[in-house]
Structures are given as C-alpha cells and as structure tokens.
Amino acid sequence: MTKLTRRQLLGTGAALGTTLAAGALPRMASAQSGEITVTAFGGVWEEAVRSCFVAPFEEKTGAKANVSLGGPAQWLAQVEADPSDPPVDMLIMTPDLALAAADADLVEDFTVEKLPNLAEIPQQFTDSVKGKGTIFDYGVGGITYNKQVVSEPPKSFAEFVDRVADGEFIASLPSISYAVTPIMLIWAMAEALGGGVDNVDPFFEAMAKMKDNVVFWGGPNDFFNHLASGEADLGIYFDGRTWNHYDSGAEWIDFINPEEGGSLNGVAVQIPKNADPLAWDYVNEILDAQNQAKFAKIMNYGVTNRNVTYDEVLAPRVTPWQKTVFPPYARIIEVRNEWVDRWNREIGG
C-alpha cells in the first residue's frame, strides 16, 4: 500500500487550492485585462445580447465581455453578497428589482456624461428606476390567444374576465411565483377594472369569478405549452414572446393589446457600484439606436431609444410605449408583499 504523508497531503491540497483559485482568476484579472462580465437571460435572449451588444462593444473597445446567464434575482443577490467587488459588471433587471438595487445604493447613477446614448432614451424610463439605471426594452402584458380556438378574442381586460368567468374560455394566467405577476396581472387588471395600486379589490373579485376556468403558468414556456396542448385557450402573456412563438412556427397564436392598455413590463439596465469602468461603454452600446433596432428585430420586443425605426414586420407588432400603461413601479413595491400574501390566502398556489 502506498503511504501518504502529511506533506504529500498538504502538497495535494495546495495544488487543489491553486486549481480552485484559478477559477477566480478571470474575474480578478478582468479589472486589469479589459474583460467585463455582463448578464443575459438564456436562449434567444443570450444570442441577441451577444450579437447586438457584446459584438459592437468588443469591436469598439478591444475588450472582452463574458456573458453570465441567469436571472435578475440571482444577479442582485450576487451583488448584495459582495458589493465591493461585484461578480457582474452590469445588471439586467426587472423594474422592481432595479428599484430594490437603487434603494440599497448598490448601483450607479446614470448620466448623459457617462452614457451619451442616454440622451435618446425618454426620461420616463430613467426616472422609473430613480435615475440609477434605465429601461432599454419592454414587453406589453396583454391577451395572447389560440386563433384556432378563439375566433373572436376579448378586446379588453373587462371582456376577458367576463367571458372566462362564463366558461367560454379556459385562461392561463401567470402564477404568483412569477416575479412580475404583481405588475402584469394584479396591478394591470385592477387598474383596468377600476381599481389601482391602492385598491386591488377589483382584481381579486375578478379572480374569484374566473377561478373555475383558470390555470396558472409558472414560466413563459409553460404558458406556451398550455396553449399548444389545449389546456388553455388564451391568457395574459407578453407580446414579444407571442411573436417569437409565431416566428417559430406556431402560426395559430396571436396577441391583443387590451383596450385599457396592457402593462409596460420594462427591462432595466444598471451598473453596480465598483464595477469595471468598461461597463459604461457596454451599457452605452445597449442604449445605441442601431443596436437596439437589431435587438428588437430578434426579440420582437419594443426598445426605448427614440431614434429606433422598426422594419415593416416589426412595426405592427410592437406596441408603442405611449399606448401602454406605465406601472407605478415604486408604489407597487411598497404594497407587493401584501398582494402576494392576499393571493396566497384567497387564490392559492
């Protein structure tokens, strides 16, 4: 039997430690060798980020942008865990989490001096996250339906509720575990039905009426499965994702922006404090009109640079942000947990 000595063990341990530490080297080196870590959702989102933002950034700066896949809650938790040396140099966030990051003073102020392209983003998008970031693209939460089953779709939230309550359709709605449900469903429907951020009773009353004819989706793909498998006929969903499914061959799917206006569900970009300064160049590319137009074409979502012109395919699909309802994100955050608790008790899982 081969004898292992303590020295050998320590030597092996040191080698292992060195190997493990090497995993951290790219991050340590990034501040010095022109590398940054940027964030993206998976799938087509990642492909769009790489081709529309990463490629021009790398071409212009000669630096490298490593793409970290995940979700806003995860990235924010990572920055919260190590704000002095954030593991990512920019954040893709939902507005509520962007506001949480802003309130925790974890992110930088956005100014035109640092980001020249910010001048072309309507001020409302920057103000909505307290100036500590800005919204660069958005989806509209409206009514997506299966054309083969629903020949005359509801034109408004109110009609949607009535017809689902009557059992004419089975609706698929976002579950309360989906991060933006408080905005795209609770607030949007309450607002459309005569309530608002201070009064969501109309929403809960509507849900009580519809309860026998609704199913809940836990994630966007889940919604598509509900429609594709016939489990639901229509539902509350995003315009961009609807068109992505359409372009992927699901030509039976269609989208309506309700008469009351669907909620604008923005995607914000932020820069953590102590991030690599190259992050400003990268975010400036995100706000660039040409890059945003390309991103919109791939993603089928509206973008916020006012100089963007959509092509003939995209133009009829994108709902201008002025025709959406801009959620009072900051106020929604204040009452969101009460809404979630009420949902749990009245509607269930």
Next chain:
Amino acid sequence: MTEMTDVSPPRGRTALRPWMLVLPALLFLAGFFVAPLIDNGARSFLGEEGGFTLARYWQLLSDRFYLGVIFETVALSAGVTLISALIGYPVAYFLVRKAGKWSGLVIFLLIAPLLTSIIMRTFGWQVLFARRGLVNNLLVDQIGLLDRPLRLLNTPEIAIAALVHVLVPFMVLSIASVLQGVDRRLEESAQMLGAGRVRTFFEVTLPLSLDGVGTGAILVFMIANGSFVTLVLLGGGLQTLPLLIYQQFNTTRDFGMASAMSTILLVIALVCLWLQLRLVRRQGG
C-alpha cells in the same frame, strides 16, 4: 492498513492517519453544507432592523394559513411515499423473485425515466393529459366515451401522480436490494410448518424486507418534501413550503422569511426521518 500504522515514518515526515482521508470530504461539507445552513438559520432570526427576532417563526407557527401550508407539505410527502411503497413493493418483488433473466430489462425500464430531465417529464404529463391532449382526445374523439374533455391537469391528483412516477424507482430499488438478501429458506421453513403463502409473506418476507421499505420511504419522503418543479408546473392549487420559499426569493424578496420557512422544512424532514427510522426498527426491519 497495518503497514501504515506499523512502519515508522521517515524522519521529518508524519504518516497519514486514517481519519485524514475523510478530511477533504468533511471540509467540503463544512464549507458548502454546514456553513450555508448555519448562515441560513441565522438569517431567519435576524430582525428587519438587526437584532434577534422570533417573529417569523411565530407567524409561521401561529398563522392558520402557514400551518395549513406546513400540513399540506407533510401530507403530500407522506401520501406520495405511501403510494410509492404500495406500487413499488410488488414491482420490487416481481423484479427479485419472478423477473429472472428479464430483471435487467425491468431495472432499465425503471431507471429509464430518470435519464430524462424532470422538466421534460413534467411537460410530458401536460402533453398527455391536457384538455386537448392524447388521453382526452382518445376518450372524446376516438372512443367517444365522453362528451367533453376531462380536466385532468392542474389538479392535486395529477401532481401527486407525477411525483409518484418520478419517485417510485427509488422505492423499488431500495426494496429490491433488501429483498434480494432475504433468506428463502426462512420462507420455506414457514410454509413447511403450515403457513400459507399469504401468511408467509406478511409474517416472514415483509418484516425481513422492511429495512428496504424504510430506506425507500426516507428517500421518497425527502425528495417529495423538497419537490418544486413538478408542483410549479402541475401543482393545481397545492401550496407547499418549497413553493412559498421560491416565492419569497423570486417575488417578494423576503429572504428572512424564506430562511425561516426552509429551517422549518429541514426540521420537518429530520423529524420525519427519525420517526420513520424508529417505526421501521420497531417493526423488526
């Protein structure tokens, strides 16, 4: 091993003690399991403004809604475990005693579903049991047995069925490995002494295989207790602690409450583990 302890190490070197071999695993567990658990537990006692608080635990253990969620979590896991045992035991018995040369195939069929991702399997349930899915199409359009499709998905029953589908292999393999070791001569002796096949099974075979049932029950219970994806996609109104923990992280960002919930989930798992072990040992397994 004797060689290691008997031979003096060269000068300046210290021979490796046996316990040192487990040191890397212990360090790994300490760093990536124990420390996060302690941190998680500590977070649940940290008040909004700092300082110690029991408020979250008080809310979880005094509010009828949360008590209901805790009950539903335990009931779901216990139900899935019981059904898995009822289905799994005959399959394990067949595998060990009857399958013969087909046992390899049976094991493959058991394990095959585990080779695909749990998300894909769950989506498979959606395709099969949706309102216009395969089963309803068969019942309504092909056979004409029903006038309108049944609502099969998004019900607690389908979530339980899907969990059982995923977890039965763990039960079968646990029972089969113990059944394999049961001395057939004991069963033969019982029958020679006049016991029928049924009595022999209940008084000899089953008690001797309870260790396997216990192991399977622990595995199934633990996994069901923390199950998440299946319930998110097929939950149908079920509310369990893992779902609420995810909600606290993803929707409300109340990490303190999520920590308290996860601590309670852990305690439930440990208590049930202890109870199951006691039960199995008392039954003579």
